[in-house]
Amino acid sequence: MKDVSFVDLFVGLAMASFVVATEERPDCPKLCVCEIRPWFSPSSVYMEAQTVDCNDLGLFSLPEKLPVGTQVLLLQTNNVAKIDQPLDYLANITEIDLSQNNLSSISDVHLGNLPQLLSLHMEENWIRELPERCLAEVATLQELYMNHNLISFISPLAFQGLSNLVRLHLNSNKLKVIKKEWFDPMPNLEIPDDRRKSCSFY
Numbered sequence: 001m002k003d004v005s006f007v008d009l010f011v012g013l014a015m016a017s018f019v020v021a022t023e024e025r026p027d028c029p030k031l032c033v034c035e036i037r038p039w040f041s042p043s044s045v046y047m048e049a050q051t052v053d054c055n056d057l058g059l060f061s062l063p064e065k066l067p068v069g070t071q072v073l074l075l076q077t078n079n080v081a082k083i084d085q086p087l088d089y090l091a092n093i094t095e096i097d098l099s100q101n102n103l104s105s106i107s108d109v110h111l112g113n114l115p116q117l118l119s120l121h122m123e124e125n126w127i128r129e130l131p132e133r134c135l136a137e138v139a140t141l142q143e144l145y146m147n148h149n150l151i152s153f154i155s156p157l158a159f160q161g162l163s164n165l166v167r168l169h170l171n172s173n174k175l176k177v178i179k180k181e182w183f184d185p186m187p188n189l190e191i192p193d194d195r196r197k198s199c200s201f202y
């Protein structure tokens with residue numbers, strides 16, 4: 001066996017301690033990355049958020065248990081078609097990103113009662129319609145991204161309960177008409193000079 005030089009040994013020890021120092025939190029789901037990351041609220045308030053990054057892992061369902069302190073949950077680019085275990089044990093969750101998944105019906109998304117949720121991303125899925133009160137569970141929501149789906153029908157009462165929404169993205173769907181009454185429940189929606197920025201349809 002080759003002699004182990006002092007330098008080899010030192011490098012080996014340094015690497016071992018590096019591995020220990022960056023070892024993943026025990027409550028972090030397998031393959032996901034759990035760390036504090038910068039986050040900006042919809043009103044551009046800076047925060048350091050406990051982030052669980054499970055992007056692009058080929059997941060068919062959500063990890064069974066997420067760290068209870070999770071604030072931002074990233075599940076972009078997976079194959080999730082259903083969320084049947086509500087996330088209401090995540091008392092401080094503020095953002096969920098389900099963009100680029102396999103969701104075809106919003107009734108398959110059971111998030112539970114999430115009193116801190118501000119931002120929900122479901123763009124680039126296969127959602128076809130927004131039925132009555134389909135997101136009333138998440139009444140605190142300020143940003144909703146539903147662009148690049150197949151939405152052809154929106155109930156007049158679809159957005160009932162979302163009175164805090166300031167940003168709604170519906171562009172790149174299959175809508176043929178836009179109805180004024182959709183917006184009645186959302187008095188705080190921002191309509192900026194460049195409408196396509198915050199409330200876009202085309």
Ligand SMILES: *[C@@H]1O[C@H](CO)[C@@H](O)[C@H](O)[C@H]1NC(C)=O
Pocket residue numbers: 068069070091092
């Ligand atoms: C949620 O946030 C509050 C306020 O920052 C904190 O005191 C509490 O411990 C957090 N809850 C969890 C489950 O992390």
Ligand SMILES: *[C@@H]1O[C@H](CO)[C@@H](O)[C@H](O)[C@H]1NC(C)=O
Pocket residue numbers: 079081102104
């Ligand atoms: C996506 O969901 C459909 C059913 O809605 C299913 O037939 C298909 O296999 C799923 N695709 C993937 C990649 O999971």
